[in-house]
Amino acid sequence: MNLHHNLTKSRLRAAYLVALLTLAYTLSFIDRQILSLLVEPIKHDLSLSDTEISVLQGLAFAVFMGIGGLPIGRLIDRSRRMSIITAGVAFWSVMTAACGLVKGYTGLLLCRMGVGLGESTLTPAAYSVISDSVSPRRLGLAIGVYSMGVYIGAGLALIIGGAVIARLPVDTMILPLLGEMRPWQVVFVAVGLPGLVVALLMMTVREPMRRHDESFAVKIPLSQVFHYLREHRFAFTSLILCQSFAAMSSYTLNAWAPSFFIRSYGWSAAQTGHAYGITIVVSGMLGVVSGGFLGDHLVAKGFVGGRMSLMGAAMICAIPFAASAPLMANPHAALLMLGVITFLITLAIGTGPTALQELLPNRMRGTVNAMAVLTVNLIGLGLGPTIVALLTDYVFADPLKLRDALAWAVPMMMLVAAIFAGLSLKPYARSRSQRLLTQQPVENA
Known part of the structure; x- marks a missing residue:
């Protein structure tokens, strides 16, 4: 009776933890992605190019997310992870609201760097605590649920942002305490402040006990982490580059799809936010949960490299849709195809983090996850939106050619991801098999 009661309490605590982390991840992507809906008014008010906007969307954000992530990753392996998450949520929320208080490009750039620094705390710590809180056979599903936060947040950023913009006056307004503000500035403040409530809720979560860990006091030196990574370098390199x-491809579409609909079809920001936001939420949620479920199913059937095969297959299937969607004459046809693309991309992306956790000893998760997040963000977020901006500014030299830039760039990104997925199959299966041999048995939670 007591055993059943304790098991039920453990599962409820795990469910609460995953739900709260998913909420935090959702807010992080609202704060991160809201800029994509505000591209046109910010460009107008601050006289910016697509390339300067892309730096705000990606490179500056990704660099500082990475700079913060590496030392924070080491801290995650040694300290209370929930305290780190709480501080990070509060910091990035304040910095998002501060984006609405600046008057120029430099101030906005610095605040976006601060958002990236704060968000660098969440994912490495979240992967670590989720891996210690749920049954290994449900790990893919749990991380898939957490990963839904990306697409719920990105979608809600567009839906909420569009609704707020539609209800605000077009011109400058005067607000108590804040003074003169443009509508896009009000949006930043409105989406930033709720994160402080989530930071308070994080304080209600108890720090999970670490699994597969003989002594909490033992601190693995960085040299040992690098030795493990070198030993399994082919598996880690191909997996992280695939991811x-x-x-x-995902960051690029999320960054530029709203402007694509505005420029190519004449949609308003509110109309774009509502339609594309709903598409991201529905397709993204279905994709990440399907990826986690199918990956768990393949592994349970004995297919050790099943998660990597799933990632590669999803990327290959997405390529023809990505090449065609931006060239559609009808905006609703383009939107439908973007829904299919989002499902396939999220199916792949929702599989990758679980594949990585299955290769890692507990005391290396914070550090290696931080390295992975750094790599993914520098390549994916740092370069993706900027590649498209450079194409529109310097190759096509026409903002209305954004659709052509997307049709060329995004399929190539997917093709490279699929190639790395194929290259990973054998080394990943070999490293995973070795990890299973050394892993201590754990009672299912």
């Missing part, structure tokens, strides 16, 4: 280029 990076898959993420690049």
